[in-house]
Amino acid sequence: MATYAGAVAPTGRRFQNSALVDWITTSDHKKIGILYIVTSFLFFFIGGVEALLLRIQLTRANLQIISPELFNQLFTMHGTTMVFLVVMPILAGFANYLVPLMIGARDMAFPKINALGYWFFLFGGLFINASFIFGQAPNAGWYNYANQTELQFAPGLNEDFWALGINILGVASLASAVNLVVTILKMRAPGMTMNRIPLFCWTTLVMAVLILGAMPSLTTASIEIFFDRHLGTSFFQVGTSAGGDPILWQHLFWFFGHPEVYILILPAMGMISEVLPVFSRKPVFGYAFVAWSTVAIGFLSFGVWAHHMFVAGLPLVAQGFFAITSMVIAVPTAVKIFNWLGTIWGGALNLKTPMLNALAFVAMFTIGGLTGVMVAVVPFDWQVSASYFIVAHFHYVLFGGTMFGVFAGTYFWFPKITGRMLDERLGKLQFWIMFIGFNVTFFPMHIVGMLGMSRRIYTYPAGLGWDGFNTIETIGAFVIAVGAAIFAYNVWYSLRHGEVAGDNPWGAFTLEWATPSPPPVYNFKQIPVVRSRRPVWDTDHPEDPDWRRGH
Amino acid sequence: MPSQSRGTGRLGPALLVVSGCVTLAGCAEGQNMLSPHGQGAQDIASVFWVIFWMAAGVFVVVEGLLLFAIFRFRAPAGGGLPRQVQGNTPLEVAWTIVPALVLAGVVVATLATMKAVAAPAPNALEVTVIGHQWWWEFRYPAQKVITSDELHIPLNQPVTVHVTSDDVVHNFWIPELDRKLQALPGHDNVMSLTATKTGTYNGFCAEFCGVEHAMMRFTVVVQTPDAFNAWLQGQAAPPAEPQTAQEKAGQQAFNSGGCNICHQIGAMAPQGFPDPQAPSRLIIGPNLSHFASRQIMVAGAMPNDPTDMQHWLQDPNAVKQGNLMSTFIHGPSQGQPSSLSPQQVQDLTAYLESLK
Numbered sequence: 033m034a035t036y037a038g039a040v041a042p043t044g045r046r047f048q049n050s051a052l053v054d055w056i057t058t059s060d061h062k063k064i065g066i067l068y069i070v071t072s073f074l075f076f077f078i079g080g081v082e083a084l085l086l087r088i089q090l091t092r093a094n095l096q097i098i099s100p101e102l103f104n105q106l107f108t109m110h111g112t113t114m115v116f117l118v119v120m121p122i123l124a125g126f127a128n129y130l131v132p133l134m135i136g137a138r139d140m141a142f143p144k145i146n147a148l149g150y151w152f153f154l155f156g157g158l159f160i161n162a163s164f165i166f167g168q169a170p171n172a173g174w175y176n177y178a179n180q181t182e183l184q185f186a187p188g189l190n191e192d193f194w195a196l197g198i199n200i201l202g203v204a205s206l207a208s209a210v211n212l213v214v215t216i217l218k219m220r221a222p223g224m225t226m227n228r229i230p231l232f233c234w235t236t237l238v239m240a241v242l243i244l245g246a247m248p249s250l251t252t253a254s255i256e257i258f259f260d261r262h263l264g265t266s267f268f269q270v271g272t273s274a275g276g277d278p279i280l281w282q283h284l285f286w287f288f289g290h291p292e293v294y295i296l297i298l299p300a301m302g303m304i305s306e307v308l309p310v311f312s313r314k315p316v317f318g319y320a321f322v323a324w325s326t327v328a329i330g331f332l333s334f335g336v337w338a339h340h341m342f343v344a345g346l347p348l349v350a351q352g353f354f355a356i357t358s359m360v361i362a363v364p365t366a367v368k369i370f371n372w373l374g375t376i377w378g379g380a381l382n383l384k385t386p387m388l389n390a391l392a393f394v395a396m397f398t399i400g401g402l403t404g405v406m407v408a409v410v411p412f413d414w415q416v417s418a419s420y421f422i423v424a425h426f427h428y429v430l431f432g433g434t435m436f437g438v439f440a441g442t443y444f445w446f447p448k449i450t451g452r453m454l455d456e457r458l459g460k461l462q463f464w465i466m467f468i469g470f471n472v473t474f475f476p477m478h479i480v481g482m483l484g485m486s487r488r489i490y491t492y493p494a495g496l497g498w499d500g501f502n503t504i505e506t507i508g509a510f511v512i513a514v515g516a517a518i519f520a521y522n523v524w525y526s527l528r529h530g531e532v533a534g535d536n537p538w539g540a541f542t543l544e545w546a547t548p549s550p551p552p553v554y555n556f557k558q559i560p561v562v563r564s565r566r567p568v569w570d571t572d573h574p575e576d577p578d579w580r581r582g583h
Numbered sequence: 584m585p586s587q588s589r590g591t592g593r594l595g596p597a598l599l600v601v602s603g604c605v606t607l608a609g610c611a612e613g614q615n616m617l618s619p620h621g622q623g624a625q626d627i628a629s630v631f632w633v634i635f636w637m638a639a640g641v642f643v644v645v646e647g648l649l650l651f652a653i654f655r656f657r658a659p660a661g662g663g664l665p666r667q668v669q670g671n672t673p674l675e676v677a678w679t680i681v682p683a684l685v686l687a688g689v690v691v692a693t694l695a696t697m698k699a700v701a702a703p704a705p706n707a708l709e710v711t712v713i714g715h716q717w718w719w720e721f722r723y724p725a726q727k728v729i730t731s732d733e734l735h736i737p738l739n740q741p742v743t744v745h746v747t748s749d750d751v752v753h754n755f756w757i758p759e760l761d762r763k764l765q766a767l768p769g770h771d772n773v774m775s776l777t778a779t780k781t782g783t784y785n786g787f788c789a790e791f792c793g794v795e796h797a798m799m800r801f802t803v804v805v806q807t808p809d810a811f812n813a814w815l816q817g818q819a820a821p822p823a824e825p826q827t828a829q830e831k832a833g834q835q836a837f838n839s840g841g842c843n844i845c846h847q848i849g850a851m852a853p854q855g856f857p858d859p860q861a862p863s864r865l866i867i868g869p870n871l872s873h874f875a876s877r878q879i880m881v882a883g884a885m886p887n888d889p890t891d892m893q894h895w896l897q898d899p900n901a902v903k904q905g906n907l908m909s910t911f912i913h914g915p916s917q918g919q920p921s922s923l924s925p926q927q928v929q930d931l932t933a934y935l936e937s938l939k
Contacts, residue, residue: 317670318671360686369645381653418763482758486756
């Protein structure tokens with residue numbers, strides 16, 4: 033039975049009167065958010081170890097440290113873990129924690145479904161990792177191209193773990209998505225119009241809509257491959273009268289897969305849209321344009337999927353169409369980058385750890401975005417598709433982008449969630465080590481990809497000029513690992529000895545900072561009435577409130 | 584033909600693979616897409632430089648503004664708040680339109696290059712490429728030639744390549760010559776390939792296709808038209824008859840040992856071996872009619888010379904773990920004695936190396 037701390041300022045203990053049973057049975061969005069975030073970080077370390085093993089095997093040509101079969105399982109699980117067990121749930125976790133607070137609500141619209149979502153996530157993650165116990169982890173890549181996944185080519189349990197695990201995890205995603213859409217649309221505090229919700233809420237809303245639109249395609253595909261394998265259907269088989277085709281898998285998967293990558297980035301963009309203004313001491317530049325760009329990206333994301341299939345031999349007209357739509361989606365993305373520059377321009381920058389991570393997001397995502405435009409140039413993709421150039425591109429947007437955004441958000445909101453500050457010196461140290469390690473690991477991949485190195489190869493011949501780059505990349509991966517270890521230490525240390533945070537240690541602007549740190553279970557003693565986009569700024573600066581500026 | 588001696592001859596398979604791969608690379612020109620020796624690769628490299636410099640320009644501007652702002656706008660020591668600027672609509676319009684225009688230019692370059700690279704060539708030599716787990720089969724249908732591992736094409740003459748697969752999805756890629764193209768079972772994907780410089784170029788499978796995807800390589804040998812025609816005629820000719828007693832013993836071992844079920848030598852087509860997972864499907868192996876004319880074997884895992892051949896026949900699994908030959912020829916790395924006697928290994932090697 034939970035008890036409340038009421039409005040008493042916390043003494044710095046991170047969890048109020050928690051018992052194991054309380055955590056297991058909770059439907060409080062804040063506790064569920066914490067569960068999501070902590071579990072995701074644990075999977076992050078697992079996915080990171082998988083990556084280190086891959087990099088060790090690839091350090092030099094012709095190494096035989098890890099067998100081909102194990103290597104294939106490791107790269108599949110690294111991708112699957114990072115996408116489905118780290119980035120999606122950690123963004124869902126922050127969304128669960130923050131959205132009700134940011135819009136002035138007491139909880140999400142459906143608290144019990146919220147809890148159900150978390151436990152499906154945990155169970156799905158454990159289930160899919162349990163495959164390692166059987167030595168049959170999924171091994172066909174995180175996107176599992178048919179028809180290699182048909183029973184005759186994949187007789188083991190690997191594929192079945194993947195298909196079933198993905199569906200279990202899908203329940204969690206859908207639960208979060210429904211909850212977030214309804215909560216944001218229906219539970220805002222008085223005065224909190226859609227024009228005033230924090231940009232993190234806008235990006236979370238669009239992410240949730242994308243989940244609702246895209247997951248059905250993945251669910252369909254994974255059920256169909258399961259049926260092909262066990263019920264004799266032939267959705268992806270050739271040579272049968274049923275008329276199946278492996279290319280159907282590619283269409284179904286990427287119809288999900290492209291919106292998926294926006295699911296993976298938009299909330300992180302929302303996070304830095306909150307961090308940059310606070311640490312520049314001015315509002316975000318072009319709020320409406322950033323919000324509209326987010327909506328445009330969401331909408332357009334359903335129209336670009338075949339840019340993952342430029343080498344599949346589709347008709348040229350179709351390829352040209354998808355090249356055009358992929359270029360179009362670059363425009364709202366560029367608009368956002370310029371608005372973030374506008375946010376810091378003319379500001380009074382406070383270069384604390386959250387800000388460093390947010391600035392790194394802008395810098396690294398720009399690189400990833402530019403290589404994204406390059407691979408939208410179809411003939412260039414005809415060369416570099418499925419090579420290490422693509423591996424470099426998506427790590428720049430997903431690690432250089434999303435993960436740095438997540439670290440920005442973690443350092444920013446840790447005081448609110450736990451009542452303590454993360455150590456600033458360790459934070460800066462971790463940031464620089466991770467930033468350097470990240471670039472050392474992934475920049476050379478652009479080059480080695482253009483030198484002909486395919487993805488997903490467990491070894492390569494000597495004398496092709498790939499060895500040196502691969503060795504550098506492996507060193508970089510270990511530097512990242514050091515950074516991750518420092519982060520883990522910082523969390524452990526700060527939970528015990530971190531400086532006690534007040535309600536608003538950063539002088540931030542949005543409603544979650546109007547509560548104690550950590551907030552009581554009911555969030556607000558009284559639901560606030562909101563008159564602008566920065567309600568806490570208005571309270572803190574009665575001489576210059578935003579509502580006088582008309583927002 | 585062997586290009587370097589093997590010395591002691593009892594080196595471990597791993598070391599052989601290493602040295603074999605060094606040999607492969609040493610013989611080949613390379614695989615740098617920015618060092619194009621084919622028409623397609625040339626067109627793509629050209630458009631790459633256009634978009635690279637565009638991207639580099641944007642990079643310098645954006646990152647430059649970012650770095651400038653970080654240094655210029657640090658919070659002053661005395662505190663104080665900056666102007667609470669909320670936006671600037673004309674600026675928003677400008678930085679929406681300018682990227683759109685730049686990207687429109689990129690679209691034009693994209694579509695033009697697509698058209699150039701994908702342009703079909705009439706009356707070209709027809710070649711069929713078939714991906715298998717984990718090797719590449721090459722057919723010249725008009726000349727009734729079937730070979731594997733090494734694709735020969737004439738210099739400066741377009742070749743129409745039909746790419747397909749016998750099993751799962753593969754991807755046919757020779758970075759220095761042209762674009763890559765997926766090999767999909769049940770599909771006929773077509774590309775036009777024109778090489779502009781003689782030499783041997785490295786090719787790779789570029790779509791994850793199972794446990795030995797990494798070892799599914801090939802080479803493209805670009806020859807002058809005369810040399811190419813001579814090669815093609817040689818390939819179309821019947822295979823050489825064994826001359827020495829050892830070669831004849833090798834042929835005997837080949838036929839009676841069941842090798843001919845999967846591997847074709849001469850006119851006899853392979854029956855194929857039923858796939859244990861799907862018995863209606865028949866697995867075949869590379870055509871060996873003119874095996875000794877190739878520089879590489881086992882999809883680029885080793886150079887083609889007697890010592891490597893013997894190691895392959897003794898223990899295929901040690902060379903290429905999980906490959907299908909090891910189902911038939913067991914070896915120490917599978918914990919079993921080889922199903923071929925040392926004499927058979929030597930005889931088979933002599934026979935196969937006689938098939939020029």
